[in-house]
Amino acid sequence: MDYRVLLYYCYTPIEDVLAFREEHHRLCLKLDLRGRIIVASEGLNGTVSGTKESCEAYMQAVKSDPRFAALEFKIEEAPAHAFQKLHVRIKPEIVHVGLPAIKPYERTGxxxxxxxxxxxxxxxxxxxxxxxxxxxxxxxxxxxxxxxxxxxxxxxxxxxxxxxxxxxxxxxxxxxxxxxxxxxxxxxxxxxxxxxxxxxxxxxxxxxxxxxxxxxxxxYVFDGRVAVDVNTVNPTVVAHCVNCGQANERMVNCANPHCNDHVVQCESCGEKLDGACSEACQQHPDKRPYDGTGNYPKQSNHYNPEQGLYSYSPPVLS
Incomplete structure (x- = not known):
C-alpha cells in the first residue's frame, strides 16, 4: 500500500499556539497531508493520512522539534487517503475532558x-x-x-x-x-x-x-475507516445491530443530523431505514441522503494560512 495513517499525540508546553498552528498547517499543506490536528498550550494531537514519502517527511520534521522528541507515531498502511480534508485547529485541550489544570507531562499513570x-x-x-x-x-x-x-x-x-x-x-x-x-x-x-x-x-x-x-x-477510529481490525490471535465479534440484534461490526452515523448517533447497523437495516437509526429519524425532514456508507464527513471552513483568516478566530485559552 502506498499510503499511511499516522496517529499521534504529545503532551508538552507550547507557548505561542497561534504561531505554531500557522507553521504546522503550512507544513501539512506542503506535504498534502489530510486529517485532524489539534494544537493547545498543553501539546499536539493528530491523525493524518498521506503518501509513504509525505508521512516520513512529516514524522522527521515533527521529531526534529525538541518539544516532540519523545513523540511516538502509530503507523498503519492504507490504500488511499483516510481523510478528505485537512483541519488544524486550536483548542483549550488536545483531548476535551474539561481538566486543563491536569498536566500529564508532570504526572500520569x-x-x-x-x-x-x-x-x-x-x-x-x-x-x-x-x-x-x-x-x-x-x-x-x-x-x-x-x-x-x-x-x-x-x-x-x-x-x-x-x-x-x-x-x-x-x-x-x-x-x-x-x-x-x-x-x-x-x-x-x-x-x-x-x-x-x-x-x-x-x-x-x-x-x-x-x-x-x-x-x-x-x-473505532476517528477517520474514514471508522473501524479497524486489531486482533490477529483470537478475534471475535461482540457488537450487534441496533435494529435487528444480529452480530455485526458495521459502525455508522445516523442520517438524521440532529441525532447523529454512532451505532452498529447491518447493511440490511441501513437500507431499510435509509441510513437512519430508527423510524423516527428516518422520517425527520432534515435527514441526510444515504449513500450506503453511513459516513458524513464534516465540511471544511476553507481556512488556508497562505490566503488569510477567512472565517477563523482562535479561541480564548484559559
Missing amino acids: VHLSPQEFRDMKDHEDVVILDVRSDYEHNLGRFKNAVTLDIGNFREFPEKVEELRKYQNKKILTYCTGGIKCEKASAYLLEQGFENVYQLHGGIIKYGLEAGGEDFEGKC
Whole structure:
C-alpha cells in the first residue's frame, strides 16, 4: 500500500499556539497531508493520512522539534487517503475532558508496553479500565474490561466515584491511541488512586506489537475507516445491530443530523431505514441522503494560512 495513517499525540508546553498552528498547517499543506490536528498550550494531537514519502517527511520534521522528541507515531498502511480534508485547529485541550489544570507531562499513570500490558491484564489484583465512550467500547473492548456509560470523554470525571471499589487494585487504563489515558490516569492519581497504569500507544499499538490478543471486536477510529481490525490471535465479534440484534461490526452515523448517533447497523437495516437509526429519524425532514456508507464527513471552513483568516478566530485559552 502506498499510503499511511499516522496517529499521534504529545503532551508538552507550547507557548505561542497561534504561531505554531500557522507553521504546522503550512507544513501539512506542503506535504498534502489530510486529517485532524489539534494544537493547545498543553501539546499536539493528530491523525493524518498521506503518501509513504509525505508521512516520513512529516514524522522527521515533527521529531526534529525538541518539544516532540519523545513523540511516538502509530503507523498503519492504507490504500488511499483516510481523510478528505485537512483541519488544524486550536483548542483549550488536545483531548476535551474539561481538566486543563491536569498536566500529564508532570504526572500520569505508569506506562506499560503492549507486552507488559498483556502479561499483567489477567492477574487477580488487576482491573482493566476502558476510558472511551460507549459507542467505542460497544464495538470492541478488551476481554473482562470495566466500561463506563459515557457518551463523551468529558463525562469521565463524573464516573470516578463508581471506580472507588477498585481503589486497592492495580488499574490498567486503555484507549484508542493512549491520549485519553494520559489525562484519565493523571486524574485518578489526583483523586487518591495509587496503582494506576496505562497502555502506552493504546489499542492501536497493542494490535501492531502484541497481535491484539484478547481485544474482542473492532476498534473505532476517528477517520474514514471508522473501524479497524486489531486482533490477529483470537478475534471475535461482540457488537450487534441496533435494529435487528444480529452480530455485526458495521459502525455508522445516523442520517438524521440532529441525532447523529454512532451505532452498529447491518447493511440490511441501513437500507431499510435509509441510513437512519430508527423510524423516527428516518422520517425527520432534515435527514441526510444515504449513500450506503453511513459516513458524513464534516465540511471544511476553507481556512488556508497562505490566503488569510477567512472565517477563523482562535479561541480564548484559559
